[in-house]
Amino acid sequence: MYRTLIAIALSLASPASSAQSVVRPEPITSPVKNAGTYHLATGTWTRNSSGTAALGPVVIYNNDAFTGYFHPISPVEVVVDEGRIPMGGPYPGPGAFQADYRVDGFQIAYCTSEISVDIEAAFFEAYVPCTDPVAAPPPVARVSLDGVLPASSAPGLLACWIVTIDLSGTTDEFCLRAEGGDGVYDNDPALDSIGLSLSIGDNANGPAGFFVAGDPNNAPFGDGTAFQNPGFQGTGANEQDQFFVKDTTGGPSGCFNFGGYPAAPWGGHHFRIYAQLGNCGSFGTNYCTSVPNSTGNAATMLVQGGSPSISANDLVIRVAGVPDVPGIGIFIAGPGQGQIPLFNGILCVAPVGLQRINQVTSPVNGVVTQAIDYTGASTGTAPLSVVAGSAFHFQHWFRDPTAGGGSANFSDGIRIDMEP
Numbered sequence: 001m002y003r004t005l006i007a008i009a010l011s012l013a014s015p016a017s018s019a020q021s022v023v024r025p026e027p028i029t030s031p032v033k034n035a036g037t038y039h040l041a042t043g044t045w046t047r048n049s050s051g052t053a054a055l056g057p058v059v060i061y062n063n064d065a066f067t068g069y070f071h072p073i074s075p076v077e078v079v080v081d082e083g084r085i086p087m088g089g090p091y092p093g094p095g096a097f098q099a100d101y102r103v104d105g106f107q108i109a110y111c112t113s114e115i116s117v118d119i120e121a122a123f124f125e126a127y128v129p130c131t132d133p134v135a136a137p138p139p140v141a142r143v144s145l146d147g148v149l150p151a152s153s154a155p156g157l158l159a160c161w162i163v164t165i166d167l168s169g170t171t172d173e174f175c176l177r178a179e180g181g182d183g184v185y186d187n188d189p190a191l192d193s194i195g196l197s198l199s200i201g202d203n204a205n206g207p208a209g210f211f212v213a214g215d216p217n218n219a220p221f222g223d224g225t226a227f228q229n230p231g232f233q234g235t236g237a238n239e240q241d242q243f244f245v246k247d248t249t250g251g252p253s254g255c256f257n258f259g260g261y262p263a264a265p266w267g268g269h270h271f272r273i274y275a276q277l278g279n280c281g282s283f284g285t286n287y288c289t290s291v292p293n294s295t296g297n298a299a300t301m302l303v304q305g306g307s308p309s310i311s312a313n314d315l316v317i318r319v320a321g322v323p324d325v326p327g328i329g330i331f332i333a334g335p336g337q338g339q340i341p342l343f344n345g346i347l348c349v350a351p352v353g354l355q356r357i358n359q360v361t362s363p364v365n366g367v368v369t370q371a372i373d374y375t376g377a378s379t380g381t382a383p384l385s386v387v388a389g390s391a392f393h394f395q396h397w398f399r400d401p402t403a404g405g406g407s408a409n410f411s412d413g414i415r416i417d418m419e420p
Helices: 002-012
Strands: 032-039 045-046 058-063 065-072 078-081 100-113 119-125 142-147 159-166 175-178 194-200 211-212 243-247 255-258 271-277 286-287 300-305 316-320 328-335 338-344 344-347 353-361 368-369 390-401 410-416
Touching: 032 286, 058 078, 058 100, 065 159, 100 119, 100 194, 194 211, 300 390, 300 410, 328 344, 338 410, 353 368
Parallel strands: 032 159, 344 410
Antiparallel strands: 032 045, 058 271, 065 211, 078 194, 078 243, 100 159, 100 175, 100 211, 100 271, 119 142, 119 194, 243 255, 286 410, 300 316, 316 368, 328 353, 328 390, 338 344, 390 410
């Protein structure tokens, strides 16, 4: 379904080179204030400069390199930017790659000349850069923030804010699947991108809009995330020098930039996304401890697809963050949990009843995917001892000679509650 919708979007797409250089940013002339974190569940604030209270431990997208400009838009316009949430691919540095992430917060930055401000943010899991979002699958989340965020102290006085939104404990938390919604890195922005849209309310007393952000000359793509140089400013992965402006009343819409970087500011907008680690799907629970290996990553298990049904026999699991050495690992499984130090890591499957899935696996960009066949016919394994109504546990065991010591390590474990 995603590929079909993406194909439709591609037919409507405007190439990056066709971006129109007619939108002009305005300089930020008032002090920029960090309002801290607004907790949507309680309607309260944590006034801290970092703006990360109560949020997930990792930043999975970050385009916050400050340019000193904001992008004025009208109340009937929506601006849409692109980005990338990685599963693998050329994304060096530490991190925990997953097929999906549970998003529990995001950060935006804006200017307004009104005493009250209405803002809406939407997240598109599959988006072709610089196209009308009507051609994309519907957003996986839409968060409306009407009258609850800081604005100006007087009509006509420009005020500029950085605000972090905490979604935890609300129904607005959502799962965001990596690589354009399918968890597969295609090395093609049309297939690997998410879409991020923003709109802002009344501008009767002066301009209103969102911070222009991103500077690949000084803030490399992907920096400031769990995957690459955490804590630094960043120009978001897959972020391009362009954006789409949609007139919701049916007026002129199109693909724009600010005149072409570096002569003009980069055509991106301030956006940061926070997430929890661990499986975000409808089944599967991560447990136990994984120890960082020679890549700097702690290898992480997740459910890639299928179901917990024994009769369907369609479970697909995945591990990310392992060394890219050919033929280095196997998956192991069993009915019990353990936490036993072994080699350079932790054995998370109890030794009693432990079974090997005898396919030697070679990672690609730190990722290994394994289809589980409970009959063992496709894996050269004895039938797995799965029982409906009971839990079964999986883990990846891999050689890691570069790390020295025991020259081997483990991922964390994942528990699947089996169904008929």
